[in-house]
Amino acid sequence: MAPRTDRSPTALRPLALSQSLLARADGSTKFSFGNVSVMASITGPTEVRIREELVDKATLEINVRPLRGLAGPSHKAAETLLTSLLAPLILLHLYPRSLLQLTLQTLSSSSTAFSTAFSTSPSSLTPSPSTVTLQSLPPSSAESAARINASMLALVDAGVACKGMLVAVAVAFVEGELRLDPTQREEEMATSRHVFAFSFGVDVGGTEGECVGVDSVGQFEVDELFEAQSLAQTATQAILAFIRKSIETRYGATGAPPPAAVKPAPAMKEEKMELPEEESEGDESMDDA
Amino acid sequence: MPREVDPSINESEFLHKALQQGLRTDGRSVYDMRDVKLTFGDELGWVECRLGETRVVVQVSGEIVKPLADRPYEGFLVISTEISPMASSAYEAGRASDEEVLMARLLEKALRRSEAVDREALCIVAGQKVWSIRVDVHFLDDEGNMLDCASIAAITALRHFRRPDVTVIGEDVTIHSMAEHVPVPLAIHHTPICLTFAFFGDDSLAVLDPSHLESLLASGTLTLTLNSQQEICVLSKAGGVPLPADDIMKVIQIGVQRVKEVDALIKSSLEMEAKKTVVEVR
Incomplete structure (x- = not known):
C-alpha cells in the first residue's frame, strides 16, 4: 500500500468537537477524527427501572448504534468496552438509585464497499462474492476511539462528576509501518490495529496519562505494542490539549478556572450560565493534574 | 424508562389562550413550519435535516441481494426507523412504543407505498441480483414533529444517493467503483413529503408542524403526505377528536402550498450541493 501523502504517519487527522447540540438530552457531543464522527448523548441522573436499580450507585446504560443497519455483536462488544472504561472513572456512587443513559450514534464513517471494483465473472482475478453486503465491513478502530472520546465529552457536557478525563486514539501497523489515526482503507490493509485509551487527572494518570485500555485486533509483537502505546500516549496528550482549548474557547475561560467570587450570582441564571460553573469543576481536575 | 412529564396546567392554559388569539409560543403563525435546514455529508446519501431543534440524520446505502422468487424483477427499499434514547429519554432502546410504530408505518407508506422509488429499476439480473436500497433513519433530537423532519430527510437522501454503475454481460455482473464509472442516481418518480397538523379542542384550531409541547397538548393530529404535483399520497388520522370535512379540506389547501x-x-x-461536490464530469 502506498505511503501516506496527506500527512505524516504519526499525525492525526483534523479533530472536531462540538457540544450541547441536542435540546432534549442533558449533555451531548459530536467528536470527529477527520471524516469519522460520532455523536454521544447523556440523559441523567434520571429515574431508573426498579429491576435495574442499584442501592449504592447509579446504573450506567450504554447504547451503541451504527450508521448503517442494526446493532450486532460488534456493537454489543463496543458497549462492554465502554462500560469497562467509563464505569471506574465516573463517580457513580454520587448518584445512587438513578440512571445514567449514554447513547452513541455513529454519524459518518467512510465506507469502502464500492471503492474497489469487482466482478462476479469466474474468470475475474478479484475475489468474486455473489452478493455485496453492508455487514462485510469490519468494525473500525478509529470509530471506536471516537466513540470513547465522544462519551467522555458528553459526560463533561452533562456535568456528571468524574475522576478524570479519558482520551483514546487508534493506531495501525501497515506493512510494518506505524500509522496513527488510520483511515478506513489503512485499517483494511493493516496487519494489526489497536485502540489505546488513556486517563488523565489527579491519581488517575496526571498530565502524562495512564494507559487504562487497549483493544487490539491482528498479529503483532510485544515490542510493536509498546512502540504503538508510546506513540498513542503523545497523541492522546495532543487530543486532550485540543479538547481543553475547545472547551475553554466555548466558555471564554483562559488557563486556570476563574475565581468564583468574581461572578455575580443572581444575573447568571437568565443567561444560562449554569453550565460554565459545572464545567470549571471538570476543568479543575484536569488542571490539578 | 421515565415517562414524558405532563405539561403543567399553566403551560396548557397559556398555550390554549394564545392559540385562540392565533399566537404560538415560538412566535410562528398557525400555518407556518419551522425553518428546514438541510446538511449534506461527504458521502452521497447522507443527509441531516433540522426542523427547528428537531434533528434527523438519514443514511442511504445499497447492497446487492437475490430478489424474491415471485417478484424476480423487483429490488428492495428497506426503511429502518428505530428511535434511540438519544431523541428523548422517553424512547426505550429495543422496544417500540405505539407512537414509534405509527411513525414507522407512516414513513413506510409515504416512501414505499407511494412508489416514490422505482423498484423495478433496481433490477440487475432478473431472479438473481437486484439492488436493495437501505434507508437508515436516525432520530437525534425530538423537539416535536419528527415524522415530517424524517420524511424530508429521507426523500432528500434518496435523491442525493448514487449507486455504483453496473455492467452486465450475460450472467456476469461487474460493479464499477465510483472512481471508474459515474455513479447512477435512483429512479425517483415524485417527492412525497409528510405534513403534520395538530388540532386543539372543539373550536377547530389547527396548527402546522407542532412543537414538542404542542404535540403533548394536542387533542389529535392529522398527517398528510403530499407531493408538489398536488397529489395526496397518504391521509392519516389515528384517533383524537373527530374533525368535520371542511376542516380537513382547509388543511389540505394549506398543505398543498x-x-x-x-x-x-x-x-x-x-442543486447547491451538486455544485460543491463533483459527481460526474461531462
Whole structure:
C-alpha cells in the first residue's frame, strides 16, 4: 500500500468537537477524527427501572448504534468496552438509585464497499462474492476511539462528576509501518490495529496519562505494542490539549478556572450560565493534574 | 424508562389562550413550519435535516441481494426507523412504543407505498441480483414533529444517493467503483413529503408542524403526505377528536402550498450541493 501523502504517519487527522447540540438530552457531543464522527448523548441522573436499580450507585446504560443497519455483536462488544472504561472513572456512587443513559450514534464513517471494483465473472482475478453486503465491513478502530472520546465529552457536557478525563486514539501497523489515526482503507490493509485509551487527572494518570485500555485486533509483537502505546500516549496528550482549548474557547475561560467570587450570582441564571460553573469543576481536575 | 412529564396546567392554559388569539409560543403563525435546514455529508446519501431543534440524520446505502422468487424483477427499499434514547429519554432502546410504530408505518407508506422509488429499476439480473436500497433513519433530537423532519430527510437522501454503475454481460455482473464509472442516481418518480397538523379542542384550531409541547397538548393530529404535483399520497388520522370535512379540506389547501415551498427548498439545496461536490464530469 502506498505511503501516506496527506500527512505524516504519526499525525492525526483534523479533530472536531462540538457540544450541547441536542435540546432534549442533558449533555451531548459530536467528536470527529477527520471524516469519522460520532455523536454521544447523556440523559441523567434520571429515574431508573426498579429491576435495574442499584442501592449504592447509579446504573450506567450504554447504547451503541451504527450508521448503517442494526446493532450486532460488534456493537454489543463496543458497549462492554465502554462500560469497562467509563464505569471506574465516573463517580457513580454520587448518584445512587438513578440512571445514567449514554447513547452513541455513529454519524459518518467512510465506507469502502464500492471503492474497489469487482466482478462476479469466474474468470475475474478479484475475489468474486455473489452478493455485496453492508455487514462485510469490519468494525473500525478509529470509530471506536471516537466513540470513547465522544462519551467522555458528553459526560463533561452533562456535568456528571468524574475522576478524570479519558482520551483514546487508534493506531495501525501497515506493512510494518506505524500509522496513527488510520483511515478506513489503512485499517483494511493493516496487519494489526489497536485502540489505546488513556486517563488523565489527579491519581488517575496526571498530565502524562495512564494507559487504562487497549483493544487490539491482528498479529503483532510485544515490542510493536509498546512502540504503538508510546506513540498513542503523545497523541492522546495532543487530543486532550485540543479538547481543553475547545472547551475553554466555548466558555471564554483562559488557563486556570476563574475565581468564583468574581461572578455575580443572581444575573447568571437568565443567561444560562449554569453550565460554565459545572464545567470549571471538570476543568479543575484536569488542571490539578 | 421515565415517562414524558405532563405539561403543567399553566403551560396548557397559556398555550390554549394564545392559540385562540392565533399566537404560538415560538412566535410562528398557525400555518407556518419551522425553518428546514438541510446538511449534506461527504458521502452521497447522507443527509441531516433540522426542523427547528428537531434533528434527523438519514443514511442511504445499497447492497446487492437475490430478489424474491415471485417478484424476480423487483429490488428492495428497506426503511429502518428505530428511535434511540438519544431523541428523548422517553424512547426505550429495543422496544417500540405505539407512537414509534405509527411513525414507522407512516414513513413506510409515504416512501414505499407511494412508489416514490422505482423498484423495478433496481433490477440487475432478473431472479438473481437486484439492488436493495437501505434507508437508515436516525432520530437525534425530538423537539416535536419528527415524522415530517424524517420524511424530508429521507426523500432528500434518496435523491442525493448514487449507486455504483453496473455492467452486465450475460450472467456476469461487474460493479464499477465510483472512481471508474459515474455513479447512477435512483429512479425517483415524485417527492412525497409528510405534513403534520395538530388540532386543539372543539373550536377547530389547527396548527402546522407542532412543537414538542404542542404535540403533548394536542387533542389529535392529522398527517398528510403530499407531493408538489398536488397529489395526496397518504391521509392519516389515528384517533383524537373527530374533525368535520371542511376542516380537513382547509388543511389540505394549506398543505398543498407548504409542500411546494419545501419541495423548492429540497431542490435548491440539492442543486447547491451538486455544485460543491463533483459527481460526474461531462
